[in-house]
Amino acid sequence: GVLLGAVDSRGIVSAVKELQDAGIPIGVIIRNIPNAGKIDVTVDPNIFGIGQQAAVNTLNLLFSKYGAYEGAVLEIEGALTDNFSVDSHNGFMDIMEKFPSVTIVSKEATDWSFEKAANIAEDWLTVNPDTDLIYSHSDWLTQALPPVLKRLGYGPAGEENHVFVISSGAMPFGLPHIRTGYIDMITEIPTLKVSKLAAYWLLQIAQGNEIPDEVNLFEPGLSVKMINTKVKVGEKSWGTHISVPPAVVTQKNVDDPNLWGNIYD
Template sequence: MSNRKTSLKLGAAALSALLAASPAMAEGEYGILMKTLANPFWGAMGMGVEDGAKSAGVEYYMQAVESDQAAESQLNVCNTMLERNPVAMITAAINSTNLLPCLKSAQDKGIKVVDLDGNLDPAILEAEGIDITFSIGSDNVLAGAQGAEYMVSQLGADATGPVLVIEGLSGNITGEKRARGFAEKLAELAPGLEIVASLPGDWDRGKAANITNDILTRNPDLVGIFAANDGMALGAVESVFAAGKGEDVVIIGVDGNSDAVKSINEGRLTASVAQLPYLVGKQAVENVKVAVEGGEVSEQIIVPTLVLTKEVMDGGTEPLLEYVK
């Protein structure tokens, strides 16, 4: 486990060197293209890929880019992986369009293509004539809705006051679905809670902290913050506590990564809708093996989510806690 934790802390330069030194794919291997292993979410998914490959008895080759905003670099890596002729490519696209040329080429070569973590837009894929083998991930609209449900459970259905939504990277379907699911469910359950700002935080902790500072200045009575991932939620936590309002604002993220778990246990972050990335990675490899061998696999595989709170973790009875890494 210590080696795995170390891998999550690789800097961009070290990660690039590691990937550049990786051997070429042998025939029959799977190509795994992540966003960035510097993010604990993708690190946990990488752990799931590793364990899934072991249980499925397959070889794989994993690469990632320096950040989850490096769309052009990710396309270049995808094209390089394509040249190695894997039997399947499991890809977590940075946005809905950046990998389309590579995925179309993979399809033309008969390579099985998997949408990892549901980052591709089905309408765009259809327009481009790309038929992926399957998409696997959480229901992101539902994840946002779960965040709203938990916020209302803490504040009350009759609560009033301003709420901030920190979105993901502009144009990214994952963050858009999470923000939309939250907003729609919040309006349904607690119409007195008003979303006073819904702004892109670009998956960046520092930017989210700055957004939170700005909104707190304008709305000192802020009662809730929903962030489309844990990194941004933790940036919001920093600003809220620095302003002396740590007891007044319910802050909810999405992912359930290791940093969020630590913050929840410390009584800072209120909750995270855990996406169980470890389980996503593990099931992706196991299911693509079935597809490669000619078996039937659902076109849409939904992995469950879990609202992770201190009470849930202290209780220790929730079966899904096994997959929180």
């Protein structure tokens, strides 16, 4: 079998179809591949759900500041041709559109360019210095923001001139900014849990076994032991789908040794 982590879920379609024509089982992690017919198993962290969690994080932070669900938010998106960014935005707006007192402006950092993310943040904050929160779709982009915030005179969490920043990933270059207070919350993309689950069930498929309606998750970190916690298996237009729930990282748990960003630091 072949386990794929597609950066470009559209550009890889022809290669996937060649594997399918050859009868080779395929597993996919993180980004689904929606236009290549039925994939044997896709395991992801529910990107739409991560967008929803980002909305919950946003609302909690705004409420902590104002005692109400109100404020001004800048959303920095990745490439809009990437279903990761599309699902992140749609999940975020699925909840945020119910809170009209929160103003949201979305801007695309084309091609996941953190240089463009930095320029977006600097240009926006220069004109809109009272922005309350920035939601960046990934630590890959978010790592560009602390230098901008410092240059413009914004401080870390706990200071009056702080701009809330939330992100997704819990990557090695995201977690340090939680520690310094320039990122407030990161919704983890549980890469290790996703990868272990996908590899296990891809092997089972290659051996002729079927995936049941529920499957056990693996222990966090590098352990290959399963735990009693189960998640449901679903069927999507692109094939069998398993979603692994993420955690929210703050200063309280940023040093958890099982976070993949700490393992590969």
